[in-house]
Amino acid sequence: MKQFLLVLKVIVSNWKKAKGQLIFTILGIAIATTLWSSIDIVNNQTIKAQKRSIDLLKSAFKPIIIDRELPYVSQMDYLHLRLNGWVINPVIKAPLEDSDITIIGIDFLADRNKIVSSQNNNSFGNFLEMQANGNELLFGSNETLKKLKDRLSNFVKIENDQLPNGTLIGDISSIQSLLNMEGKFTYFEYINRSLNSPDTLSPKNLILIDDNSANEFEFISESFTFNIRAFGFLSFFVGMFIVYTSVGMAYDQRNLTVKILKTIGVERRLINVSLAGELFLIALFSGSLGSFGGFLLARELLPDINNTISTLYNSPVDGELDLSFTWFLISLLIAGLGTLLACSRAILKLDKLSPVNFVDDEKIYSRKKNTISISALLIIFTCASYYFSISSSIKIANFLFLGSTIVISCAILPLFIKLFCHMPQKNYQSALLFVFGSSKILRNLVHFFSPAT
Amino acid sequence: MHEHIVKIKNVSKVFVTKSGSLELFTNVNIEFAPSTSYALIGESGVGKSTLLHIASGLEKPSSGEVYFGKQNFWGLKTSRQSLLRLNETAIIFQQYNLIPCLNVKENIEFQARINRKYNRKYIKEIIEDLRLTRLLEEWPESLSGGEQQRVAIARALAAKPKILFADEPTGSLDEKNSELVLEMLLNINKKYNTSLVVITHSLSIASKLEQCMELKSRKVLDR
Numbered sequence: 001m002k003q004f005l006l007v008l009k010v011i012v013s014n015w016k017k018a019k020g021q022l023i024f025t026i027l028g029i030a031i032a033t034t035l036w037s038s039i040d041i042v043n044n045q046t047i048k049a050q051k052r053s054i055d056l057l058k059s060a061f062k063p064i065i066i067d068r069e070l071p072y073v074s075q076m077d078y079l080h081l082r083l084n085g086w087v088i089n090p091v092i093k094a095p096l097e098d099s100d101i102t103i104i105g106i107d108f109l110a111d112r113n114k115i116v117s118s119q120n121n122n123s124f125g126n127f128l129e130m131q132a133n134g135n136e137l138l139f140g141s142n143e144t145l146k147k148l149k150d151r152l153s154n155f156v157k158i159e160n161d162q163l164p165n166g167t168l169i170g171d172i173s174s175i176q177s178l179l180n181m182e183g184k185f186t187y188f189e190y191i192n193r194s195l196n197s198p199d200t201l202s203p204k205n206l207i208l209i210d211d212n213s214a215n216e217f218e219f220i221s222e223s224f225t226f227n228i229r230a231f232g233f234l235s236f237f238v239g240m241f242i243v244y245t246s247v248g249m250a251y252d253q254r255n256l257t258v259k260i261l262k263t264i265g266v267e268r269r270l271i272n273v274s275l276a277g278e279l280f281l282i283a284l285f286s287g288s289l290g291s292f293g294g295f296l297l298a299r300e301l302l303p304d305i306n307n308t309i310s311t312l313y314n315s316p317v318d319g320e321l322d323l324s325f326t327w328f329l330i331s332l333l334i335a336g337l338g339t340l341l342a343c344s345r346a347i348l349k350l351d352k353l354s355p356v357n358f359v360d361d362e363k364i365y366s367r368k369k370n371t372i373s374i375s376a377l378l379i380i381f382t383c384a385s386y387y388f389s390i391s392s393s394i395k396i397a398n399f400l401f402l403g404s405t406i407v408i409s410c411a412i413l414p415l416f417i418k419l420f421c422h423m424p425q426k427n428y429q430s431a432l433l434f435v436f437g438s439s440k441i442l443r444n445l446v447h448f449f450s451p452a453t
Numbered sequence: 454m455h456e457h458i459v460k461i462k463n464v465s466k467v468f469v470t471k472s473g474s475l476e477l478f479t480n481v482n483i484e485f486a487p488s489t490s491y492a493l494i495g496e497s498g499v500g501k502s503t504l505l506h507i508a509s510g511l512e513k514p515s516s517g518e519v520y521f522g523k524q525n526f527w528g529l530k531t532s533r534q535s536l537l538r539l540n541e542t543a544i545i546f547q548q549y550n551l552i553p554c555l556n557v558k559e560n561i562e563f564q565a566r567i568n569r570k571y572n573r574k575y576i577k578e579i580i581e582d583l584r585l586t587r588l589l590e591e592w593p594e595s596l597s598g599g600e601q602q603r604v605a606i607a608r609a610l611a612a613k614p615k616i617l618f619a620d621e622p623t624g625s626l627d628e629k630n631s632e633l634v635l636e637m638l639l640n641i642n643k644k645y646n647t648s649l650v651v652i653t654h655s656l657s658i659a660s661k662l663e664q665c666m667e668l669k670s671r672k673v674l675d676r
Binding site (some may be wrong): 002003006009012013014016017112220237256257259262263265266267268269355356 | 460506511512531532535537539540542543544545550551552553555564565566567568597664
């Protein structure tokens with residue numbers, strides 16, 4: 001253990017001479033983790049919203065008609081369908097603000113079964129009478145009504161324990177005004193249609209969804225979140241490329257230290273374990289920093305995402321982020337694995353480093369030649385895909401252009417990082433001071449982070 | 454009973470390049486006995502440093518065996534090889550090989566701490582003898598060549614090796630410092646029964662050591 005700590009101290013001390021690379025490494029891991037963890041947390045909220053939407057589709061029991069693009073169907077759509085012989089019931093459904101209650105508006109006359117059993121016609125008559133006398137009725141289970149407390153005081157609340165907990169049902173016109181959705185419905189329940197009505201829905205924007213469609217929607221939604229996650233991984237990859245570059249440079253500078261440790265007789269395994277220990281510490285610190293950044297970013301993004309998702313799924317995401325220890329651990333794990341992957345080449349290089357130096361210049365030369373050839377091919381490929389993306393209808397050309405631009409950016413990135421890290425100290429300080437101003441504290445910070453000459 | 458610390462037996466070294474193979478030396482046999490000092494001389498490029506690397510277990514010979522005591526070094530596991538090098542040898546390199554991110558004091562103490570032979574009093578003595586006291590908090594990069602060489606020597610001595618290999622240890626020192634360093638090495642050689650193998654160009658230094666060998670025409674000759 002004492003030996004491990006001694007070697008670890010030597011390994012970690014190397015950063016004293018490579019502060020620029022240390023900053024890039026920590027920033028790279030932290031940014032990558034921020035991007036990944038914010039997307040992950042927002043995605044989790046999105047999945048919840050989707051699930052509610054899918055539950056809505058599945059719980060409708062009957063096929064439903066919705067608008068392809070809008071989160072509602074209109075009164076005009078209703079009229080068109082009815083005139084074309086489609087028998088439908090309009091329904092309005094939305095979560096009650098600041099609660100876990102879903103409020104549903106139905107046409108009492110057409111859809112009475114939802115609130116009274118078929119045998120209980122007397123009580124239904126009473127309800128209609130109350131409604132006709134200007135009372136606005138709201139049905140819900142005892143538990144649901146208790147949750148309401150003093151809210152919706154203008155409604156007459158009627159207990160109905162046949163209704164599931166968390167659901168309130170009222171007359172469609174009352175609910176429309178409650179939700180400020182006059183002239184709009186969430187969907188139409190499809191009952192049947194007359195024999196001479198047209199096969200297709202007359203307003204082209206409408207779509208009939210049955211059980212199969214709900215499954216299809218579920219599949220599309222899953223594919224959507226999968227794509228978001230893939231985007232998160234891509235962002236993470238770009239961040240890790242920064243780490244790959246900065247660690248590669250920092251580890252090149254410690255060749256001498258590792259060689260000396262080997263000549264002294266420090267065991268190879270001990271050196272590797274110390275290198276891994278150092279990376280673990282860096283990943284832990286940067287990963288925690290990144291997770292915190294991810295939380296902040298997700299919190300900033302959530303209102304906009306809420307708007308989009310409400311439109312997309314007819315179900316808003318939760319206003320508060322669902323933070324969990326598992327999410328934090330997963331973020332750290334991703335940061336750790338990414339760091340290990342980004343640094344594995346540099347560690348392997350140090351592991352193979354011979355204590356007695358023999359530089360194979362020919363190998364280095366041929367490696368450089370390969371890099372130049374690959375870069376040239378990539379540039380040609382990017383130009384070609386850009387040409388196709390603007391001049392033809394080949395859809396994949398856009399994707400290829402975006403992909404190759406990212407790869408080229410990653411390939412050029414090391415050059416910028418190297419330029420920055422190898423900048424003479426004076427220029428380096430001036431650049432930082434130019435960016436951060438010239439206060440005394442910042443001056444000291446700039447001095448601290450400037451590479452030693 | 455073996456009476457050597459390190460023995461190299463029928464050792465040859467051949468470098469293979471694209472333009473052909475280059476044989477540095479062939480069938481070299483040397484036994485380094487305890488408490489004895491050796492000088493290895495020879496012209497530049499004949500392979501003195503390579504022979505020293507082979508004898509210290511840093512480099513594998515093309516053929517032949519290297520024994521640390523009774524143990525065939527290259528037949529051992531790599532962890533055991535490292536342990537033998539750590540505990541029984543110390544090397545003073547031409548390029549000093551100081552750890553750049555440790556200060557002078559940490560550099561001197563490092564190997565001794567790792568091989569658990571750290572002795573504060575003994576190290577203090579070495580530091581004073583090599584006149585390094587005022588440099589202890591300095592970084593290697595801020596030292597002159599001669600100062601760096603003295604730190605490298607102090608580090609090697611502090612580790613209390615059974616055999617000390619030195620590749621041109623006085624190459625970058627002035628005459629006065631060369632005398633001092635040589636005296637120190639010989640003192641250690643006698644005081645702690647540490648074998649000493651010194652590569653040198655200087656015949657006057659070689660003459661102060663007990664045995665002198667010359668690497669010439671791919672063979673090692675006793676002088």
